[in-house]
Amino acid sequence: MFDSPLLFVFPFFLLLCFLLYWAGARTSYLRRPEVEDGNAAAFDWHFFVPCRDEEAVIGTTVDRLRADHPSAHVWVIDDDSDDRTGAIVAELGETDRRVHLVRRHRPNARLGKGAALNAAYDELNEYLSEDVDRERVVVCVIDADGQLDPRALDRVSGPLGFGDPETGGVQVSVHMRNADDPRPLPDRGRLRNAFARLLVRMQDMEFSVSNAGMQLLRGRTGSVGLGGNGQFTRLASLDRIAAAERRPWQRGALLEDYELGLHMILNGDRITHIADTWVSQEGLPHGRRFLTQRTRWAQGNLQCVRYAPRIVSSRHYSGKGVLETLYTFLQPVAHLVTLALCAVMFVLLGLTVADEGAGEAFGGMLSLWPLVVGLAVVSVLPFVLWGPVYRRDRAPGRSLLVSLLWGLALWLYAYHLFPASARGFVRMLRGRNGWAKTRRNAEVVTSGPIAVES
Structure with a gap:
């Protein structure tokens, strides 16, 4: 039988x-070159923070970004929130000219994270003068609960990052800042909290070493992927994608960040990963929310398989890069x-x-x-x-x-x-491409779906 x-x-x-x-990823992580800082003042920095019903975290995120990176602009995209997200950002913008609110309203809102980022891209274009050097303008996407390493801008400005004119994008490592929280679920018992602590720890371990090793391996094959948090891109690189695809971020896949990276490499720009700086976010302590998030990622990965013919035939992907990307697609x-x-x-x-x-x-x-x-x-x-x-x-x-x-x-x-x-x-x-946003740990649980993407 x-x-x-x-x-x-x-x-x-x-x-x-x-x-x-695994052997390539572990070796790449352990033998990664030392990061040399660059001159962050040589670039103009703009943070894009897409938000939908994020009143629990957005004020803290904006305040920290402005305190740690005072020369940068923060563009918060309110995707027609039902809570006070827009009002909080508007109040911050009244006293800080570097805080900008991008308002979106239905039916043109809630069309996905990519559409929200495209709206910020359009408003940034209107804000910048026509004679600005767009090779020196850098856009960084930060989650609504993201906290960026205060040294990050210097790190990504160095020769491994935007100090190299061929670099169009940089991804930094992701950490789970609640990995040491003894009670991730304060209203639950010891057993549930033990599981929650382990689940958050595994997410931190996965991102900070395992995934970082994979990204550093991709640096050797020329196929580094962009993530949804801590994603840095030259504005000129986004322009090149927009010229070819009509907009930088596409609506074709649930992994709009990874899809952006594919377009960037297909256009001839290089992406690097810098493991020695980070952006932090909250790990998910709830098993159901975690599985929902990972299902979305798996579906987005499957949707990106359609790029395989373009990647195989592209002169910008090496043979090793093609093999690595196909391996990722086929997982x-x-x-x-x-x-x-x-x-x-x-x-x-x-x-x-x-x-x-x-x-x-x-x-x-x-x-x-x-x-x-x-x-x-x-x-x-x-x-x-x-x-x-x-x-x-x-x-x-x-x-x-x-x-x-x-x-x-x-x-x-x-x-x-x-x-x-x-x-x-x-x-x-089943043709189900919409998604409910992942609820933040600080949010109060309410009944019903939360802001479904279409």
């Missing part, structure tokens, strides 16, 4: 690809195929039990235990080895044992990709 080569060859192939990618597909193969194997196992008896069927499987143990070790060890790296850079006060246990938890955490990919695929098949 188990004589189909696909049942064995495909999982081994996926494991090999994963191990190669949700690989998860779906793996789930399908698992279902087939269980069916075949059931048929074998019915035909030959449980003893014969399970006896054959037990005879393969050395192979199973070996594969388990090879599959788990890469995750465990991220633990000491994370401890060194993000939690030096914790013990080595704790860091290894975190690495083991990261392996279990990675399995969320399978249900997220399946849910994203089903949503695509």
Whole structure:
């Protein structure tokens, strides 16, 4: 019953690809070059902060951006909020000429984050003088709850960033600032808080070391991706995309940030990742909100697969860049195929039990235990080895044992990709491309959906 080569060859192939990618990411992270600061005063900085029902956090975010980066402008896009988001920003703008409110109203609002950012791009164009050097103007997208490293502008101005005229975009690392919160859910019991603490810790570990390593590997292949938080782009690079696509941010995928990066590289601009500066955000302590967020990301990744022909034929992507990008595109597909193969194997196992008896069927499987143990070790060890790296850079006060246990938890955490990919695929098949915004931790829970994208 188990004589189909696909049942064995495909999982081994996926494991090999994963191990190669992990080795490249870990090496890139551990051997990354030292970041040299540049002159932030050589550029004009504009923060874009898209908002919808963000009264719980937006005032703090704007105040911190202005305090830490006093020469920068802050453009807050109020996407027709039902709360006081617009009023709060308007009050701040009355006393600070570098705080700008971009108001949007339905039916032209709530069309997605990309549309909101395009509105800010249009207003920035109207604000700037015609003779401004647009190569020196840099736009940075910050989440409504984002907090940017005070050193970030100097870091991204250096030779690894915009100090290189060929660099069109820079992505910085993302940290979860509530990773050390002892009670992420103050109104819940000890067990729920223990799960919430671990969930937030895994998000911080994922972004600050694992994903940073992946991005640094992409720096070697020329395929760095842009994220939705801590995304820096030259205004001239956005202009080039707008000239080719009518607008910088597209409405084609739920991952408008990653899609922007694809367009940037296709237009010949280089994107770099700087791991030694950061933007922080709140990790999600709620399992349901977390899975909803990751389902959206998986669906957006699947939607970007349509760019594969353009990437393969582009002269701006190297062979390594094409392979890395296709590997990223196909991750949700690989998860779906793996789930399908698992279902087939269980069916075949059931048929074998019915035909030959449980003893014969399970006896054959037990005879393969050395192979199973070996594969388990090879599959788990890469995750465990991220633990000491994370401890060194993000939690030096914790013990080595704790860091290894975190690495083991990261392996279990990675399995969320399978249900997220399946849910994203089903949503695509059903033509469901809208989304409810992820509720902030500080928001009061209300009934009903929250501001659904169309």
